[in-house]
Amino acid sequence: MSLLKRIEQGQAGGQSGGGASLPPPQPSGGQSGGGDSSRLASLQARRVSAPITSPQAGTYFDLKTRVQNKLLAEIDPSMDISKTEEVKRTIQDLFEQILAGENIVLSRPERARLFEQIAAEILGLGPLQTLVEDDTITEIMVNGPKNVYIERKGKIHRVPVTFENNDHVMRVIDRIVAPLGRRIDESSPYVDARLPDGSRVNAVIPPISLVGPVLTIRKFSRNPISVEQLVQFGSITQEATQFLKACVEARLNIIISGGTGSGKTTLLNVLSGFIPADERIITIENAAELQLRQEHVVTLESRPPNIEGRGEITIRDLVINSLRMRPERIIVGECRGGETLDMLQAMNTGHDGSMTTAHANSPRDAISRVETMCLMAGMELPVRAIREQISSAVDVICQQERMRDGTRKVVSVTEISGMEGDVITMTDIFVFEQTGVENGQVIGRLRPTGLRPKFMDKIEAAGPHLPPSIFGIGERRRY
Helix, strand or coil: CCHHHHHHCCCCCCCCCCCCCCCCCCCCCCCCCCCHHHHHHHHHHCCCCCCCCECCECCHHHHHHHHHHHHHHHCCCCCCCCCHHHHHHHHHHHHHHHHHHCCCCCCHHHHHHHHHHHHHHHHCCHHHHHHHHCCCEEEEEEECCCCEEEEECCEEEEECCCCCCHHHHHHHHHHHHHHHCCCCECCECEEEEECCCCCEEEEECCCCCCCCCEEEEECCCCCCCCHHHHHHHCCCCHHHHHHHHHHHHCCCCEEEEECCCCCHHHHHHHHHCCCCCCCCEEEEECCCCCCCCCCCEEEEECECCCCCCCCCECHHHHHHHHCCCCCCEEEECCCCCCHHHHHHHHHHCCCCCCEEEEECCCHHHHHHHHHHHHHCCCCCCCHHHHHHHHHHHCCEEEEEEECCCCCEEEEEEEEEEEEECCEEEEEEEEEEEEEEEECCEEEEEEEECCCCCCCHHHHHHHCCCCCHHHHCCCCCCCC
16 A cells, blocks of 8 residues: 555554654735746745654645645745746656655555645635536636536536645635735735636635635636637527627717626627727726637726725726727726726717726616716716716617526627707617526527617618618518
């Protein structure tokens, strides 16, 4: 029986961990950015002290920790760990030398398992690395060290993945936020960040969280979802896609609204793909997530205050600054506050074709929320003035919804048609009609209402031709 099996079964025969005593884990605090070499140095500073009580007794965690610490001590701190394959080969060689030097006998599967776990700790996200690499998982939720959940096909499941303790979760969080210049500690106990592939990350730690460090990763597809895939998934119809494509090409201003996790950013990515390649696009986000394929794209990202409370750059600051950057399209990842007023003013002052997202339950609610966010700008504006800005700036509201079966669908495409008195008037162009539920799946279709939008002259002037059949005119409705 190999040593690893004896250790896991609590039998004698373990090797004592050699070497000098290791420093205790450093508290996870605010890292000030830095490159890959500083990240590796940070990892080496956080070598874990395994609580080995005697040379003859131990656990799998003890063996893993001992080998991992010796490995970190051997690695060159200046190594560029962005070259993953090269670094992995170096780690593999050192790993084999350490096992041979300590006379640790492992079977081939055990050796491969131990190496993959240690490599994930050094190069990846530790226990979460396999979940991040699984393309069928869309969301990862860590509720403290012992409770990890995932979302797959719109449904949440618990997975048998655990961390060693709270400090282990903190090391993974710190590894994500440190290269971005973000920090998380008791004075700033929550943070928004992103992974290198653009996946959205949010972390909350004690004292705010009472269950330990909480980490939420909303994964993005390695290959951005295409409009054809959205149609194939049943999220939108070919007719609505053709209509929205014409709206983008005609430089109409679009708001995508919906609840959390309803697919707003995914739809924004798809619609952004319809922007002609010869236009200058400026994207503004809290954490850069958009994956635009055009060549002429400038990506701006907000910045939180530093440990002294200085240096904050808000979305509103970036929207105002973007107007001086000769933009042809401004895309704001999400409007949450006073920047909404600046966004509306940009839409009304020649920056047509802008797009953004907002949290709302319906197109009418989206209008009310935009009004409220404009008031958050601190301007003493009358409500009618704000509504006039909205009615003249926004052309289309596209409503997304996450259905009961976990699927994401566009449930309405609505035109902002003007004002009657103090009320903004709206016209539904497409509306989702649910016809039933089969085997837990929502059955229905996004159907045209038979009404043509008032801005059809803008679309026709821009070139795209939309046949009347797209709006359900001149042919029988399909069921």
